[in-house]
Amino acid sequence: MAISVTEIGATYVAEIEGVDLSAPLDGETVAAIRQAWWDHSILVLRGQSINQEQHIAFSRHFGELQVHSVKDWLLPDHPEILVLSNRGRGGVKPLDNGGAYWHSDMTYEAKPPMGSILHGLTVPPEGGDTLYADMYAAYEALDDETKELIDGRIAVHNYRHRYMKMAKGGKRPQPSAEQLAQWQDTEHPVAFIHPESGRKALYINEGFTVAIKGLEPDESEALLARLYAHCVQPQFIYAHKWRPGDIVMWDNRCTMHCATRYDVAKYERTMHRTTIKGAALCHVAAA
Ligand code: OGA
Numbered sequence: 001m002a003i004s005v006t007e008i009g010a011t012y013v014a015e016i017e018g019v020d021l022s023a024p025l026d027g028e029t030v031a032a033i034r035q036a037w038w039d040h041s042i043l044v045l046r047g048q049s050i051n052q053e054q055h056i057a058f059s060r061h062f063g064e065l066q067v068h069s070v071k072d073w074l075l076p077d078h079p080e081i082l083v084l085s086n087r088g089r090g091g092v093k094p095l096d097n098g099g100a101y102w103h104s105d106m107t108y109e110a111k112p113p114m115g116s117i118l119h120g121l122t123v124p125p126e127g128g129d130t131l132y133a134d135m136y137a138a139y140e141a142l143d144d145e146t147k148e149l150i151d152g153r154i155a156v157h158n159y160r161h162r163y164m165k166m167a168k169g170g171k172r173p174q175p176s177a178e179q180l181a182q183w184q185d186t187e188h189p190v191a192f193i194h195p196e197s198g199r200k201a202l203y204i205n206e207g208f209t210v211a212i213k214g215l216e217p218d219e220s221e222a223l224l225a226r227l228y229a230h231c232v233q234p235q236f237i238y239a240h241k242w243r244p245g246d247i248v249m250w251d252n253r254c255t256m257h258c259a260t261r262y263d264v265a266k267y268e269r270t271m272h273r274t275t276i277k278g279a280a281l282c283h284v285a286a287a
């Protein structure tokens, strides 16, 4: 099958055409998609009508799948699939906007995910775009002084802070003792070297990064706030406007993403996500 790869909107985003994920893929096609994924951190495949098994089978071409710690959001028969929806059918994520803050998925894991593959099943006709930030470009655009300040540094990530913030706002049930025990601090480099591309990228996110080690708390907070503001400047952003059947697959290590608002009373928005396991990240050496 001949696939085509076309950059859309930005160099780090490409649309793949000529692939039907409801049929088994040959090795050559998988290799071409994998290569496209290292060349472009975000891939878009339109009009895919696939079932849950096909979503999982496609995802497994890129690695083992990661299961989320909040079991209520997983499909009972297919826990590899996380449901994000504003309609309260069995096992859906109970929010209007899943991930409506800048984050990369599950960076609080010691081996954070390599990527996520999101399938839009029902999408609103307006609003509800997903925004993506290019963390390679964000790193490269930092001034030398900031690079010197962050290269070789370690940040602490934890899911507990995010979850408790949402629980206080009534958007999450109280966590179980098992969940609390699972959500320990994890450490990752603030800037890392991507194992496939060899490029440097920033690796902090508003969702789960708690602090930068070796700085006073107020310094750490100020630097994180400055880095977040830097990363979400318009030149680093791609906004995906969903159509039903879209698949967006992102390299979770060198991008951040953020859900946006839509009329939740008027429209349903239901998405299925698989998450691909990754490895520990290699840091950029201190200057
Ligand atoms: C996700 C996520 C945002 C959205 O699937 O990980 O954060 O717009 N989604 O649905």
Ligand code: MN
Residues within 6 Å of the ligand: 099, 103, 104, 105, 257
């Ligand atoms: Mn997410």
